[in-house]
Amino acid sequence: MGKLHLNTLTGNRQTFFVAANLSAFFKSPMNWQTTDRMQNMTNILKKIFFIDFIKGLSLTLGYEVSKSVTMRYPDEEKWLPYQRFRGLHTLNRDAQGRELCVACELCAKTCPTKCITVVPMEDDTGIGISDRIAKVYEINLVRCMFCGLCEDACPTTAIRMGRDYELACFSLDCAAADKKRLLAPAHPFPFQEGIQKSPLLGGDKGVGQEFEGGYVVGARLERNKQGISIKPDLTRKKRWW
Amino acid sequence: MPDINTLIEVALIIVKVIVVSLILFTLPIPLTWIERKVAGHIQVRLGPFRVGPHGILQPVADMIKLMFKEDIAPDKADKWLFKFAPLFAMVPAFAVYAAIPFGDKITIPIINKEVTLYISDMNVGILYILAVGGISVYGIILGGWASNSKYALLGGIRSSAQMISYEIALTFSCIGVVMTSNSLSLLDIVKLQSGTILGFIPHWNIICQPIGFAIFFIAALAEINRIPFDLPEDEGSLAAGYHVEYSAMKFSFFMLTEYLAMVTASVLTVILFFGGWNAPLFMPEIPIFWFVAKVGFFIYLFMWIRFTLPRYRYDQLMTIGWKILLPLSLLNILLTGLFLL
Amino acid sequence: MEKLFFLIFAVIAIVSAIGVVSLRNPVHSAISLMVCFLQVAALFILLRSPFLAAVQVFIYVGAVVVLFLFAVMVLDLGKERFGGYLHHQRPIALVVVIGFVFVMGFTILHGSLDAPLGNYTEEALVKNTEIMGKLLFTKYVFPFEVVSFLLLIALIGAIVLAMKEKR
Numbered sequence: 001m002g003k004l005h006l007n008t009l010t011g012n013r014q015t016f017f018v019a020a021n022l023s024a025f026f027k028s029p030m031n032w033q034t035t036d037r038m039q040n041m042t043n044i045l046k047k048i049f050f051i052d053f054i055k056g057l058s059l060t061l062g063y064e065v066s067k068s069v070t071m072r073y074p075d076e077e078k079w080l081p082y083q084r085f086r087g088l089h090t091l092n093r094d095a096q097g098r099e100l101c102v103a104c105e106l107c108a109k110t111c112p113t114k115c116i117t118v119v120p121m122e123d124d125t126g127i128g129i130s131d132r133i134a135k136v137y138e139i140n141l142v143r144c145m146f147c148g149l150c151e152d153a154c155p156t157t158a159i160r161m162g163r164d165y166e167l168a169c170f171s172l173d174c175a176a177a178d179k180k181r182l183l184a185p186a187h188p189f190p191f192q193e194g195i196q197k198s199p200l201l202g203g204d205k206g207v208g209q210e211f212e213g214g215y216v217v218g219a220r221l222e223r224n225k226q227g228i229s230i231k232p233d234l235t236r237k238k239r240w241w
Numbered sequence: 242m243p244d245i246n247t248l249i250e251v252a253l254i255i256v257k258v259i260v261v262s263l264i265l266f267t268l269p270i271p272l273t274w275i276e277r278k279v280a281g282h283i284q285v286r287l288g289p290f291r292v293g294p295h296g297i298l299q300p301v302a303d304m305i306k307l308m309f310k311e312d313i314a315p316d317k318a319d320k321w322l323f324k325f326a327p328l329f330a331m332v333p334a335f336a337v338y339a340a341i342p343f344g345d346k347i348t349i350p351i352i353n354k355e356v357t358l359y360i361s362d363m364n365v366g367i368l369y370i371l372a373v374g375g376i377s378v379y380g381i382i383l384g385g386w387a388s389n390s391k392y393a394l395l396g397g398i399r400s401s402a403q404m405i406s407y408e409i410a411l412t413f414s415c416i417g418v419v420m421t422s423n424s425l426s427l428l429d430i431v432k433l434q435s436g437t438i439l440g441f442i443p444h445w446n447i448i449c450q451p452i453g454f455a456i457f458f459i460a461a462l463a464e465i466n467r468i469p470f471d472l473p474e475d476e477g478s479l480a481a482g483y484h485v486e487y488s489a490m491k492f493s494f495f496m497l498t499e500y501l502a503m504v505t506a507s508v509l510t511v512i513l514f515f516g517g518w519n520a521p522l523f524m525p526e527i528p529i530f531w532f533v534a535k536v537g538f539f540i541y542l543f544m545w546i547r548f549t550l551p552r553y554r555y556d557q558l559m560t561i562g563w564k565i566l567l568p569l570s571l572l573n574i575l576l577t578g579l580f581l582l
Numbered sequence: 583m584e585k586l587f588f589l590i591f592a593v594i595a596i597v598s599a600i601g602v603v604s605l606r607n608p609v610h611s612a613i614s615l616m617v618c619f620l621q622v623a624a625l626f627i628l629l630r631s632p633f634l635a636a637v638q639v640f641i642y643v644g645a646v647v648v649l650f651l652f653a654v655m656v657l658d659l660g661k662e663r664f665g666g667y668l669h670h671q672r673p674i675a676l677v678v679v680i681g682f683v684f685v686m687g688f689t690i691l692h693g694s695l696d697a698p699l700g701n702y703t704e705e706a707l708v709k710n711t712e713i714m715g716k717l718l719f720t721k722y723v724f725p726f727e728v729v730s731f732l733l734l735i736a737l738i739g740a741i742v743l744a745m746k747e748k749r
């Protein structure tokens with residue numbers, strides 16, 4: 001009796017959920033295992049007391065009181081990538097401060113997006129390691145996809161991918177990185193054995209190659225006439241996870 | 242010439258109206274911030290953080306943005322209705338508060354005058370609130386229709402169907418409360434909830450009307466278009482539903498309405514089922530404090546649910562409304578009647 | 583004071599009622615219908631019957647007109663579709679309306695419209711809802727049941743019609 005009534009109510013949809021369970025409950029009570037009955041009872045109780053709903057709410061409450069993983073970039077923190085990171089390129093110097101690039105144009109040839117322009121010139125004043133240096137060396141950063149093939153192709157390890165990733169700017173001028181911008185500055189870092197340690201995070205950020213990276217470090221957003229820059233503070237560093 | 246006392250009464254009512262509407266106008270400002278913070282923290286983010294300490298000035302920044310944004314009306318929109326729809330939505334949201342009591346009486350210390358903490362105690366209070374609250378849907382429907390856009394129209398249609406379906410369940414769940422307290426006046430309903438049963442259970446309607454409360458709460462969620470029933474503005478399938486074509490201040494009116502509706506729903510839940518301003522067990526009675534605390538909890542609960550549950554499908558929404566809530570609410574009335582007999 | 587309010591509400595009610603039949607756009611008509619209902623609700627309040635007013639707003643404004651709007655939006659009734667349904671009814675309608683106006687004017691002018699005062703004073707009417715409830719379930723229980731039965735039949739009829747369409 002109850003079976004018939006409830007079945008007409010539920011129709012063929014799964015939706016009238018309490019009644020659906022009830023109808024299952026009343027269906028053929030002959031060959032019923034106790035576990036089935038228990039299952040159904042608990043299901044009905046769950047629906048009545050909104051157990052799943054409360055479970056969901058407690059889960060979200062747990063997240064609400066847990067610590068957030070947000071990095072407060074750029075006001076307070078900033079991610080400093082690992083050394084293997086492929087950011088803005090640098091053109092390096094050797095231990096004597098001479099430019100390593102011999103303008104062989106291998107990087108330009110191998111570049112998949114053809115975004116490097118190299119114009120060689122003769123020079124015997126000792127700027128470079130040989131008598132050939134790059135007159136123009138320009139990377140179009142809009143087209144570069146930071147694949148690192150130029151780095152692999154270079155016979156003199158002149159071009160290396162750095163760790164600067166803050167490349168956004170307000171006009172297209174900064175989209176083309178010229179030699180001046182890419183070349184490691186001559187002096188701020190003491191010359192060491194082999195290749196000079198270049199400021200891998202770009203000219204003025206003051207993070208040397210020896211900094212291993214992979215940290216969230218303190219940071220400060222600075223606005224001035226030159227624009228916006230983010231100054232990292234290496235003394236406050238932590239792994240972010 | 243009316244005597245001085247009636248004049249004072251009239252002045253008092255005017256002051257109350259102004260105070261209440263000012264509070265209501267400013268209330269969404271902190272609420273948006275709180276909602277975004279709650280959203281952020283539930284999703285293990287921080288929420289707004291850049292404008293002011295902990296992003297507390299974010300709503301102010303938003304407000305400035307909304308004020309100075311260009312007010313665009315679609316070319317083929319019904320210009321008049323498009324302009325008036327936000328008002329249609331907003332005015333009822335405010336008008337509801339004419340009948341909502343925030344507390345009983347307090348005595349202002351210095352002038353020693355008793356002031357009632359409600360604008361008016363209507364003897365059909367709850368009916369009035371449900372009726373006027375129901376008018377709010379016009380803003381949504383007309384806004385959706387007048388925009389002359391498919392998404393907005395769909396939002397409006399959904400909204401009208403949803404409102405009608407859930408208003409019935411909402412009203413029926415209130416009838417249980419009305420039956421137990423034998424009055425339509427919210428003041429009486431709250432007064433009857435003071436005291437305790439058996440000395441330790443608060444005599445709140447939630448104890449005698451648990452089914453009623455569940456139905457009321459679910460139906461209220463649907464009435465105020467909150468997740469999981471926010472189909473009129475379903476971002477997933479309707480972009481933003483009925484207000485997709487609105488911008489600037491008109492848009493902010495819709496937002497204001499939405500937040501006010503949330504506050505109203507919380508206030509009604511507290512008044513009808515959680516004893517209004519009656520203090521919980523063995524706590525001292527402080528005039529407005531408990532009321533605000535309870536309402537605040539429910540507002541938080543609405544936000545909490547929003548970031549916990551997914552949205553229902555449209556057919557699910559309709560089946561829940563007609564096949565579950567409606568029969569259950571009828572059953573509730575029947576049970577209450579039997580109990581009272 | 584009361585008269586002033588009455589005039590305001592009455593005038594708006596009549597204007598919006600005219601709007602219902604004269605506006606071209608069905609959605610606009612529905613809105614003026616809503617305005618009309620709201621004014622009638624206000625008139626109920628002036629008649630010391632807040633319960634009726636609330637119910638009027640609740641049922642008519644909150645549900646019936648919303649349904650109208652819903653239907654109008656879904657069915658997409660264009661202006662041009664209305665012309666076809668009139669079928670030379672105009673002369674008949676005109677005659678009926680003139681007759682109606684004539685009868686109305688006659689009764690109003692002869693002042694036979696005011697009903698006798700009931701036995702409820704203004705103080706008693708504060709408990710308006712209770713009085714109404716009691717009367718409905720005691721004195722008028724039979725008409726009340728008949729009306730609800732009628733509504734039930736209409737409800738079932740609607741369901742049956744909808745079912746038929748589905749098949």
Ligand code: SF4
Nearest residue numbers: 111144145147148150
């Ligand atoms: S990183 Fe790749 S794309 Fe960019 S310049 Fe080097 S080779 Fe070209």
Ligand code: SF4
Nearest residue numbers: 101102104105107154
């Ligand atoms: S950077 Fe290396 S590969 Fe490119 S031109 Fe200079 S030396 Fe050749």
